[in-house]
Amino acid sequence: MKKLLSMILAGALAISIVGCAGDSNEGGDKGTGSKDGYELALITDVGTIDDRSFNQGAWEGLEKYAKENDITHKYYQPKEKTDQAYLETIQLAVEAGAKVIVCPGYLFEPAVFQAQTLYEDVNFIILDGYPHNGDYVPVIEDNVYSVFYAEEQAGFLAGYAAVKEGYTKLGFMGGMAVPAVVRFGYGFVQGAEYAAKEMGISDIEVKYNYTGGFDATPEAQATAASWYQSGTEVIFACGGAVGNSVMAAAEAAGEGKFVIGVDVDQSGESETVITSSMKMLSNSVYDGLKAYYDGSFPGGKSVTLNASVDGVGLPMENSKFEKFTQEDYDAIYSKIKADEIDIFKDTEKAVTDIELSIVKVEVIGE
Structure with a gap:
């Protein structure tokens, strides 16, 4: 049949x-x-x-x-x-x-x-x-x-690095609220919380929004611009071309306003991109092809690549950090890799269900 x-x-x-x-x-x-x-x-x-x-x-x-x-x-x-x-x-x-x-x-x-x-x-x-x-x-x-x-781990690293760099007013602008985007956002606020506890910071603000699509739009740019104007220092743009709207807003806002890119190293897209929350796409395709030609193609399987196999990370060589060092990155990455940090990733729950004591999440548009 x-x-x-x-x-x-x-x-x-x-x-x-x-x-x-x-x-x-x-x-x-x-x-x-x-x-x-x-x-x-x-x-x-x-x-x-x-x-x-x-x-x-x-x-x-x-x-x-x-x-x-x-x-x-x-x-x-x-x-x-x-x-x-x-x-x-x-x-x-x-x-x-x-x-x-x-x-x-x-x-x-x-x-x-x-x-x-x-x-x-x-x-x-x-x-x-x-x-x-x-x-x-x-x-x-x-x-x-x-x-x-493991988007939650990649997002965690981005939020952690942002706070370690000295930012306390953050934004997360996702595209559609599909599981991958949601996990990026959940990891982001938890990474910010973890860094704040390490540093003894008592207050972190995060504006949180899904645009409803993956396109660059005047509406997304206007929203990002209003966030920057109200004091937001860095926005994690997690929605394909939505990032272009956020970058345009950051460029127009002037000095001191930054963007965190997503999926790949987006440092070449704008001077405002301070780092990127990456999935190691290139590595996973390369490894999959190598397995095929080695006779060990993992067909019939679905895998989630995480920090334990270097499946996610930040591009430290192209990041524009001044305070967050390679040593800082290696230390937190090792903890995630060793599964020493429990990162909430249940996309059936709302971001407000995450237990946070320092980070205050303001959900926009709901």
Whole structure:
């Protein structure tokens, strides 16, 4: 039955793609080239390959492994942000010879759910997601490696560093309140609390808001601007292009107003970015590809990469700290790595349910 369903789906997809495949964008480093096509592929989530976020971080890992091992590689950009467009673009990569396809982000979950049975000989690495049929029940076949990250730890490090740097008026501006974004925020306020206790600080203020989307908007910039004007010193921008709005507001606000980036090192985006709360996207893609070629591809599994495997962190080499040192960072990272700090991460609860004695969270817009 499974084989029959795969054949039916493949036939239907082949019919639909004839008229629209040419509309999909293709691009990327073509590697060494081969008559058999491109062995490694990445599908972007419609955004560009230099988005300073998931696409870029994942591509850097794929490109590094491919170049080190002389493997042909390419990225593909879907024509639109729909499950069908993602599936059609995956088919383009398969037809071009892909053996491993990297899909960065939860938007790929339904498409990978179908692709994993349509293309049983192709392996998939999906970041921040797992295959499901729209019901959020994980179905992970042996050719899929699902990777998540401990956002609460990454957020904790950001909040801890901000307070250690001397900031007491903080902001958290998330995009949509999806679990990953929520965990970043929860970790952020707890990291601030932990640092405040160490330093004997009695009062930390955190303005807390979800914009409802992942786009740069005038509304998000206006909100960030009002926070800076009212005394907020640094805002953790955790929502894709929402960060662009926060950076613009910080730049307009002038000296002494900063931003904490998210997912990848965003120090190159603006002088106002003091550090970034990172998922080690590049490393996890690189390691997944290495496992595939070593014959140990962790298919059928969903893992959460945390500090114990250096799966999250801050880019200290590019951070603009003046007081928070590498020694400080190494000390707190070691504690997290050794699981000595209990970080609340239950996304079913509200941020106000977190036990905080010093940090006062002001939830905006609820």
